[in-house]
Amino acid sequence: MFRHSIKLFFRNIKKQKSTFVINIVGLSTGLACVLMIALWITDEISMDKFHEEGDQPYQVMRNRNDNTANIMTKESQSNLLAPTLAAEFPEIKHIVPVNFSDDFNSILSTDEKSLKAKGITAGKDFFKVFSFPLIQGNKDRVLQGTNNVVISDIMAVKLYGETNNIIGRTINLDHDKYNGPYNISGVFKKSGYRSSEDFDFLLTNELFLSSVDSESDNWISNRVQVFLTLKENVNVNLFNSKIKGLVRSKMQLDYEPKGQDWIGTLFLRRYSSKYLYGHYENGIQSGGRINYVILFSIIGLIIMTIACINFMNLSTAKALGRTKEIGLKKVVGANRRTLIFQYLRESTYMALLSLPVALFIVSLCLPQFNEITNKDFTLDFGIGFILLVLGITLFTGIVSGSYPALYLSNFKPAVTLKGKLDTSFGEIWARKGLVIFQFILTIIFIVSVLVIYQQMDFLQSKYLGYDKDNIISFEKEGKGMIERMDTFLSEIKNVPGVVNASDYTTDMVGGYGGTWGVDWEGKGTNESIDFAILGGGYDFIKTLGIEIVDGRTFSREFNTDSTNIIFNETAIKSMGLTDPIGKTIRVFGGERKIVGVTKDFHFEGLHENVKPCFIMISPENSKVMVKLRAGTERETLSRLEDFYKEYNQGVPFEFTFLDDNYQDIYTSEQLVATLSEYFTIIAIIISCLGLFGLSLHTAERRGKEISIRKVLGQTAAQVTIMLSGEFAKLILISTLISLPIAYLVTNNWLSNFAYHIPLKIWHFLGAGGMALLVAMLTVGSQAIRAANRNPVDCLKDE
Incomplete structure (x- = not known):
């Protein structure tokens, strides 16, 4: 059975070479985009997850409001918070204050080398709360005193050429308040971990506290971030209720403005959610980079949908060539279920054939993709990557073949054996509906890119009240x-x-x-x-x-x-x-x-x-x-x-x-703008491939009709307009449906900015016009070719 289906698959390829090429190009391009998006999403969602292998870290957060209606959520806390929590709450297993300020960025110097490095200060339990493994040093003692420093394995190699025999060596920190020498008490492994915090060395919290003036040592200061782990079986929600009013109880205010809470209330959030869910609205966690993960997941799904629609449309459009095959199989006993599985296998074979082409495209585009995303992706054919690729490919094959399989398997033997195909009004509009849906997605892409680029230009050119140039x-x-x-x-x-x-x-x-x-x-x-x-x-x-x-x-x-x-x-x-x-x-x-x-x-x-x-x-x-x-x-x-x-x-x-x-403030927006541009171009190309295939099929199917029209006096121009007009109507319908959706999408994105461009009618009409122009250029070549064909060539067998 398997060999039989393979033979049929390759026979159909030989019969329909142009359709095969269009399908391969469309599916492989769509697969390549989805694979690159999948690489980026996998990398994003893996950030900070390595800490979960040990105790789950939490971060102490604070909600407060002043004379505004909105609640603000802060990460920074008082220097007094960590020791107070440790002393008064036995539910805490480990706790660590950390200062990520640029004040501790410095030059690490040995007798031979000097290197710029990013530093932080941290409490003694840092390596108990976070799962950075210590290559050298004792996690109980490396961050004690005021003259110890822990460096990363990467920095150790740069400074000493190795990570062994580092303990006890001295190093200087060329900074105004924190000159050494400092004793290297440990080396931690930084390489190989997906961490949102980037630092090269750690100084002790004792050093930080010795540098803080007494006026800053109070409950309303904002100098450190506090992280902790809880003992087993501690209910986080119950713990939150206990620490909620801690700061207020310590300050003992005589008054507080009515309706305000400028002291704030404390709560815990999982540290692993910080990277993806770092944005808060009115005191509630409401997204962050996860919005871009969702956005690019949707973009990947849209591009793959557009590619699958091409396959569906071309498969059903070419159904007339397989009617006798279907009829004979049904006569000899094949049921509908058998035929459905046959055509699903064929679509899966097509997807698997597209996979090597897609991987080749990914390998070519990966350097540019890494530059755009500021990542370092490689095609690492590990078991995880192979399963991911095969999963996406098989899913694509099944989805793209689902409608053709249901459509083709429903033919009646009595009709198909005569070589005729009774195409119903509903079936015709099902195909047209797929084209309309395809171009709805494409036009939304075009509008989004126009608006994003206008907004990015606005951000770069708006006068900020000071001169940032030069x-x-x-x-x-x-x-x-x-x-x-x-x-x-x-x-x-x-x-x-x-x-x-x-x-x-x-x-x-x-x-x-x-x-x-x-x-x-x-x-x-x-x-x-x-x-x-x-x-x-x-x-x-x-x-x-x-x-x-x-x-x-x-x-x-x-x-x-x-x-x-x-x-x-x-x-x-x-x-x-x-x-x-x-x-x-x-x-x-x-x-x-x-x-x-x-x-x-x-x-x-x-x-x-x-x-x-x-x-x-x-x-x-x-x-x-x-x-x-x-x-x-x-x-x-x-x-x-x-x-x-x-x-x-x-x-x-x-x-x-x-x-x-x-410009670095808008790194995420710039990423969206650049990738959206590429994905929009790809969506247009894939959509036009489908239109090209359908126009080619239409010209073949209506060849005799066109010839008769020309014999009866229609000009080539009239025939061209007739053939192109059918597709133009579909694009116009797509435009009318897509524009309200595009308005909602772009308006929602612009609402993230306090200052943004106004949405204008030309954003939407321009996108529709662009889609129509590209579509007409695509189908026009086939329409002109069909209109200029000699009628004798089509009618000589009549």
Whole structure:
């Protein structure tokens, strides 16, 4: 039976070569797209899952609201939280505070090498909560004291060429407060694990606490993230109810604004859900990167559906050639079930034949796909990958063959043996309906790509309230630079091509602190505002070109400016202040005078509205920004590197452009935009392949009719319009159905941005017109060819 079905399959291929080629190209292209999407999805959902092999880590979160209607969810907690939880809640097995701040990024130095590295500080139980295996060291002792450091296996190889015999060696951290030497107490395995947190070394929490000033050591500070594991049989929901009001009970407030909860309530979330479900709305976990996993799953399903529809349509359209075969089989005793399984096998063979072509396409496209997704995928033919590929292929074969199998197996022997096929109105519209559905999906793709690209262009071109162009930033590191920072900033401005320079802390892309502990004259008893805190040097505002609308900017000419403050317009409006210049406010327990008000500017992505903020002179700035004169960037950067080396011998001059940092906010959106463009092109190509095949079949099926029409006087142009018009109607119907759906899809995506483009009618009409144009170009060639055929060739056998 198997050999018989194989023979029939290859006989049909020989009879219908053009249909076979169209099916192979369509199915293999669709399979290739789905396989690449499957690689990306598998990688995304595996992130942080290796921790689940041991104790399941949880992260302590906090919900709070101030004078807004929305609840905000925060990861950062007080330094006091971890020891308090450990002391008062016996349900906790292990607990660890972690600081992921860039403040601990540094240069790891041995006698021979110096390398830039990302560091964090962590409590002593870090390797008990998280499942990073220690290659060397004792997990109970590696993070104790203030002078121990644990490095990754990758960093150990870079520094020492090996991971063995590392314990006890000393290393320097070239950072302003944390100079060594430090003792290497352990080496952890970083390679081979899918972790959302990227760090090269760990310092101890004791070191972090020794650097924290006493004013920050309180219950409303936000300095660390807290992770823990629970003992067996502890009910998480019950534990959440116990810790919910912990912070409020410790603060013992005399009052709290009515209807507000700015102290907040604590709860646990599974750490493994952080990467995919990191977004919260009104205190409820509501998505994150999982939205893109779902989106690309849907895109993969759509592309495969379009490819399967091609196979269905071409198989049913070519049914007339198999009517006698079906009739004879039924006469000799084959039942419908047998025929269904035969045609499902044939469609599965077609999918399996498409698989090698699809894998070849994937191998060609994988380098580009890795660059777009910032991943490192390879075609690793392990058992998991093989099962995944075969599963997708078999599913594709069964789905694509389901309708043809049901359709062909339903033919009646008395009709089929005469070589006739009684095609009902419903069957014709079933095929047309598949074409319409195919192009509905394609037009939605086209509209989405148009809107996404317009929005991305808007994000890149919108004025942010400051000039982000031609500004570079680099870390404040190296003893020479740190110890002579004022001189460094003064002299760097004399480098030809440098317009201005300043040290700073806030990265202008969302990396800012926050506080609601601000008091001002006229503040209501029940009033609370969450302020963003931007830290910078004296020339921070000038370097960025932020506009001052009232008062002045900071200046070294005023000795008191290190304790003065500047607010943005939104903050002044929120506080209800008139004539704010010269007024005194209280923040962090001290008094500061308002010397200026800036025009509103964006210090995070355009997903958010501009928040109330203030700018202060920060004594602990960790970065330097330099404004370059436009048109002289290359020469100026070369001079800056020479200047930098004078202060930091042996330290590499590594910098980023501020506008590149801004673009990094929209990495996910850019990924969607780029991949959507490729997938839309592929969807159009696959859809047009199907149209080409159907138009080819239509021209063959209606050959005699066309010849008679020409004999009776119709011109080639009239015949072409007649044949093309049938498909044009299907595309127009697809357009009318797809546009409302496309509007809902794109409007929902744009709602993620506080600032976005308006949807315009040309987005939708342009997509429909584009689909119609491409479709007509596809079927037009066949229509013209059929219309210009000599009638004698078709009618000579009559």
